[in-house]
Amino acid sequence: MPAVRRSTAPSQPASSAPTRSTSAQASSLSKARQDNAREIAEDYVEAIADLITLTGEARVVDLARTLGVTHVTVSRTITRLQRQGFVRSEPYRSIFLTESGAALARDCKSRHETVTAFLRALGVRRETAERDAEGIEHHVSDETLAAFLKFLHANG
Amino acid sequence: MPAVRRSTAPSQPASSAPTRSTSAQASSLSKARQDNAREIAEDYVEAIADLITLTGEARVVDLARTLGVTHVTVSRTITRLQRQGFVRSEPYRSIFLTESGAALARDCKSRHETVTAFLRALGVRRETAERDAEGIEHHVSDETLAAFLKFLHANG
DNA sequence: ACCCAAATGTAGCCAAGGCTACGAAACCAT
DNA sequence: ATGGTTTCGTAGCCTTGGCTACATTTGGGT
Ligand SMILES: [Mn+2]
Ligand SMILES: [Mn+2]
Ligand SMILES: [Mn+2]
Ligand SMILES: [Mn+2]
Numbered sequence: 001m002p003a004v005r006r007s008t009a010p011s012q013p014a015s016s017a018p019t020r021s022t023s024a025q026a027s028s029l030s031k032a033r034q035d036n037a038r039e040i041a042e043d044y045v046e047a048i049a050d051l052i053t054l055t056g057e058a059r060v061v062d063l064a065r066t067l068g069v070t071h072v073t074v075s076r077t078i079t080r081l082q083r084q085g086f087v088r089s090e091p092y093r094s095i096f097l098t099e100s101g102a103a104l105a106r107d108c109k110s111r112h113e114t115v116t117a118f119l120r121a122l123g124v125r126r127e128t129a130e131r132d133a134e135g136i137e138h139h140v141s142d143e144t145l146a147a148f149l150k151f152l153h154a155n156g
Numbered sequence: 157m158p159a160v161r162r163s164t165a166p167s168q169p170a171s172s173a174p175t176r177s178t179s180a181q182a183s184s185l186s187k188a189r190q191d192n193a194r195e196i197a198e199d200y201v202e203a204i205a206d207l208i209t210l211t212g213e214a215r216v217v218d219l220a221r222t223l224g225v226t227h228v229t230v231s232r233t234i235t236r237l238q239r240q241g242f243v244r245s246e247p248y249r250s251i252f253l254t255e256s257g258a259a260l261a262r263d264c265k266s267r268h269e270t271v272t273a274f275l276r277a278l279g280v281r282r283e284t285a286e287r288d289a290e291g292i293e294h295h296v297s298d299e300t301l302a303a304f305l306k307f308l309h310a311n312g
Numbered sequence: 313a314c315c316c317a318a319a320t321g322t323a324g325c326c327a328a329g330g331c332t333a334c335g336a337a338a339c340c341a342t
Numbered sequence: 343a344t345g346g347t348t349t350c351g352t353a354g355c356c357t358t359g360g361c362t363a364c365a366t367t368t369g370g371g372t
Contacts, residue, residue, distance in 0.1 A: 026224035036192050068182035073330055122303040135295030144288045147278040229360055248320055
């Protein structure tokens with residue numbers, strides 16, 4: 001008798017179906033992948049802006065402390081951010097934001113604060129709101145952000 | 157005269173300050189890094205569960221379409237998920253969720269739906285809600301999720 | 313049975329984020 | 343000015359997510 005082969009589950013035609021209805025979902029999902037580097041960039045420029053405001057300059061060690069990574073990781077990432085035009089820096093000097101980088105930082109900080117305030121308004125504890133906002137901030141579209149602001153204005 | 161050295165910005169003591177106040181923030185941020193693989197895992201198990209429900213089985217090609225990546229990427233990721241105990245699969249066969257994987261899938265799907273419904277309730281358009289939820293779902297803590305649900309019940 | 317198209321796997325490449333270890337530069341006191 | 347501490351850079355390693363090109367296995371049709 002022929003070996004049983006076939007998996008142990010099926011019981012339905014399967015296959016051939018998913019081809020069109022899923023493509024919409026695919027775009028939502030595939031996006032989320034490559035965007036990792038962009039999220040990192042956002043956290044960096046925001047941290048750099050904060051450090052400059054708070055201490056006058058952004059140094060590698062300070063960024064490493066703020067971001068919770070080693071100075072090596074910061075150093076290499078700064079190289080990438082410079083290549084992408086968000087910062088400029090010279091060896092052993094502190095780091096500066098370019099116009100583009102500063103603009104991104106402003107945008108990120110704004111989103112960060114809106115998300116945090118929104119979660120707080122919903123009754124989430126400060127610590128949790130801060131933690132969740134740190135991740136959520138990178139995924140709120142302008143439309144959703146507007147909805148958050150509208151809610152805040154209505155429940156101020 | 158001694159070369160000018162020093163960067164072109166400062167004007168403040170700088171340094172030495174950020175060391176304690178930043179550590180809280182660091183934990184929020186450092187988290188967001190390594191968690192990338194976990195987010196991917198969540199999207200995979202959720203997609204696998206959906207495919208099994210919809211078509212009876214989850215095959216590599218279907219996953220590739222759903223997730224918007226090539227079958228090669230899916231294949232390798234499945235290997236990792238198997239190593240981590242979320243799925244089991246044999247060469248050329250369809251993919252199954254383990255108990256652990258199924259549990260994670262249920263949790264993710266639940267979060268996904270709650271976030272989507274919440275955004276919809278806030279007035280965000282369906283398409284935008286779907287897209288944003290796909291990213292936000294991975295960053296919502298139990299506490300925040302509870303706040304979302306509370307809002308939904310109050311504004312059902 | 314056989315053949316071919318589709319599905320899956322493999323090899324090998326890249327970018328990115330993380331790390332440790334170690335060397336070089338800068339800075340601060342003495 | 344010199345030396346020690348701190349900061350920064352480099353080398354080299356790992357993991358992961360993506361890809362193309364190519365090999366292999368399945369499975370359906372003739
Ligand atoms: Mn963040
Ligand atoms: Mn932030
Ligand atoms: Mn997702
Ligand atoms: Mn999802």
